[in-house]
Amino acid sequence: MTIKQLSVFLENKTGRINEVTKILGKHGINMHAFSMAESTDFGILRLIVSEVDKAVEVLRSESFAVMLTDVVCISCPNVAGSLSAILETLAEKEIFIEYMYAFAEGDKANVVIRPNDLEKCVQVLKECSCSINSKF
Amino acid sequence: MIWNPNKECMSRDEMHALQSKRLQKLVTYVYHNVPFYRNKMQEMDLSPEDIRSIDDIVKLPFTTKQDLRDNYPYGLQAAPPSEIVRVHASSGTTGNPTIVGYTRKDLAVWSEVMARCLTAYGVTRDDTFSVAYGYGLFTGGLGAHYGVENLGATVIPTSTGNTEKHIRLIRDLKISGIACTPSYALYLAETLNKMGLTKEDIGLRIGAFGAEPWTENMRKEIEERLGLKGYNIYGLSEIMGPGVSYECQEQNGSHINEDHFYPEIINPETLEQLPYGTQGELVFTTLTKEGMPVLRYRTKDLCTLYNDPCPCGRTSVKMGRIMGRSDDMLIIRGINVFPSQVESVILTMKEFEPQYMLVVDRVKNLDTLQVQVEVRKDFFSDDMGRMLAMKKALADKLKSVLSISADVKLMEPGSIERSQGKGKHVIDNRKLV
Numbered sequence: 408m409t410i411k412q413l414s415v416f417l418e419n420k421t422g423r424i425n426e427v428t429k430i431l432g433k434h435g436i437n438m439h440a441f442s443m444a445e446s447t448d449f450g451i452l453r454l455i456v457s458e459v460d461k462a463v464e465v466l467r468s469e470s471f472a473v474m475l476t477d478v479v480c481i482s483c484p485n486v487a488g489s490l491s492a493i494l495e496t497l498a499e500k501e502i503f504i505e506y507m508y509a510f511a512e513g514d515k516a517n518v519v520i521r522p523n524d525l526e527k528c529v530q531v532l533k534e535c536s537c538s539i540n541s542k543f
Numbered sequence: 544m545i546w547n548p549n550k551e552c553m554s555r556d557e558m559h560a561l562q563s564k565r566l567q568k569l570v571t572y573v574y575h576n577v578p579f580y581r582n583k584m585q586e587m588d589l590s591p592e593d594i595r596s597i598d599d600i601v602k603l604p605f606t607t608k609q610d611l612r613d614n615y616p617y618g619l620q621a622a623p624p625s626e627i628v629r630v631h632a633s634s635g636t637t638g639n640p641t642i643v644g645y646t647r648k649d650l651a652v653w654s655e656v657m658a659r660c661l662t663a664y665g666v667t668r669d670d671t672f673s674v675a676y677g678y679g680l681f682t683g684g685l686g687a688h689y690g691v692e693n694l695g696a697t698v699i700p701t702s703t704g705n706t707e708k709h710i711r712l713i714r715d716l717k718i719s720g721i722a723c724t725p726s727y728a729l730y731l732a733e734t735l736n737k738m739g740l741t742k743e744d745i746g747l748r749i750g751a752f753g754a755e756p757w758t759e760n761m762r763k764e765i766e767e768r769l770g771l772k773g774y775n776i777y778g779l780s781e782i783m784g785p786g787v788s789y790e791c792q793e794q795n796g797s798h799i800n801e802d803h804f805y806p807e808i809i810n811p812e813t814l815e816q817l818p819y820g821t822q823g824e825l826v827f828t829t830l831t832k833e834g835m836p837v838l839r840y841r842t843k844d845l846c847t848l849y850n851d852p853c854p855c856g857r858t859s860v861k862m863g864r865i866m867g868r869s870d871d872m873l874i875i876r877g878i879n880v881f882p883s884q885v886e887s888v889i890l891t892m893k894e895f896e897p898q899y900m901l902v903v904d905r906v907k908n909l910d911t912l913q914v915q916v917e918v919r920k921d922f923f924s925d926d927m928g929r930m931l932a933m934k935k936a937l938a939d940k941l942k943s944v945l946s947i948s949a950d951v952k953l954m955e956p957g958s959i960e961r962s963q964g965k966g967k968h969v970i971d972n973r974k975l976v
Contacts, residue, residue, distance in 0.1 A: 416918060416955055446931060448952045451930065471955070472918060472956050476925045
């Protein structure tokens with residue numbers, strides 16, 4: 408019920424993100440979602456990709472520091488208030504969200520969540536009949 | 544004005560005789576009181592009787608910073624502990640600081656040579672003088688302080704920090720002289736303007752600047768912006784502290800107090816003594832020191848000695864500006880920093896590759912230090928909080944070892960340039976020419 412998120416360490420340098428997208432593109436790896444966390448001198452690029460193991464292999468071979476993290480990906484209706492209802496349930500059950508990112512398309516929105524307690528988060532989401540994606 | 548014409552204007556022959564006598568006495572003293580020197584001399588088959596004049600100094604062994612560290616803390620001390628009245632320490636590269644003990648007589652010599660410097664700059668009993676070097680283990684603050692007192696001027700022990708308050712004191716107490724680093728002097732000028740004041744609002748007329756290399760252009764800028772005349776002061780804690788040499792009104796080379804500190808220039812490769820007028824590594828022998836005397840201490844500072852007569856009337860040998868170092872030491876905000884110190888810290892942290900680069904710059908007249916390190920692949924985390932904590936942990940350790948704060952920049956693995964042979968670890972972007 409969880410999926411693997413790929414994270415890449417990047418220096419704040421013009422064109423550096425494109426180095427990653429170029430390598431992934433060259434190897435036919437598709438990016439489904441990504442977000443960027445930045446500080447003054449470096450950033451962490453977080454990605455959901457089509458072939459995660461291959462992505463790790465090709466990026467490592469180009470000397471990138473990468474790691475995999477288990478995250479939960481849910482779908483909810485693309486209407487006002489739907490995400491709020493889910494987050495409220497998670498908060499009630501004391502699940503802390505370290506970070507999340509989302510995008511909406513058509514009548515559906517996909518949300519990637521990195522909770523402090525993955526197992527419990529999945530459990531809670533199941534109980535409230537939230538739609539959990541086992542792949543993106 | 545000359546504080547001590549008997550010594551500062553001595554004929555060259557008299558100086559030679561005085562130095563010869565003092566060197567003989569010094570060598571006998573260290574031979575009998577410091578096992579390190581006795582062993583070295585015995586290895587060289589040298590006895591104190593072999594030293595008959597100052598010219599025989601070339602027979603004597605050198606002392607290096609490493610020797611001082613190896614003999615931490617009191618191994619090179621010649622005087623018994625009961626005679627030591629003060630200890631100063633300078634930062635160490637691998638944990639061991641350099642410890643220097645002073646006897647009561649050493650402190651008297653120090654305030655004597657400092658009074659000579661201050662008098663040459665034009666300071667008199669009527670002046671109020673601010674010492675804005677750090678007070679504490681660093682020799683700058685207390686060294687200058689007792690010189691001002693000895694001369695009879697009023698000393699204001701400002702130390703470092705709170706620049707606005709300092710400027711108010713300069714204005715309200717009619718402070719006429721200041722001792723600080725040249726970069727701090729420029730910072731002072733900037734703060735003055737920020738407070739809506741000009742050099743006309745304060746009455747500074749004399750600046751004693753040292754503890755870091757500076758240039759003629761910096762002198763012009765400081766003089767223009769603070770409305771004073773700026774003079775070089777040179778010293779190092781291993782020899783005494785500030786007051787080893789000083790500029791006179793000519794502002795052209797620094798007179799060495801060579802009745803106490805005998806200077807030589809050597810070729811740092813062959814260790815051969817070089818003639819006046821040739822650039823090389825500066826070496827000092829403390830002719831009169833009791834606490835921790837040193838024979839032929841290699842300063843690693845590169846400069847030239849001159850013995851042409853000076854229009855000021857002083858007869859002592861002068862040294863030119865420090866043109867660089869024969870090792871990789873950096874002076875950042877007046878603090879000595881070795882790349883090896885940074886390396887030793889990085890090696891204790893498994894989160895980082897042993898690759899690093901120090902980038903030194905001068906921003907708004909203050910030195911900045913950035914330490915670039917590569918994050919090990921296995922320690923990279925998708926958690927920003929953990930990455931920032933890693934960065935802060937290194938910054939904190941660097942601060943405690945270097946005594947100055949460094950800006951840590953986390954780099955991708957493999958991004959710092961690898962060199963064949965001797966690694967390049969420093970990019971110094973400061974313009975000192």
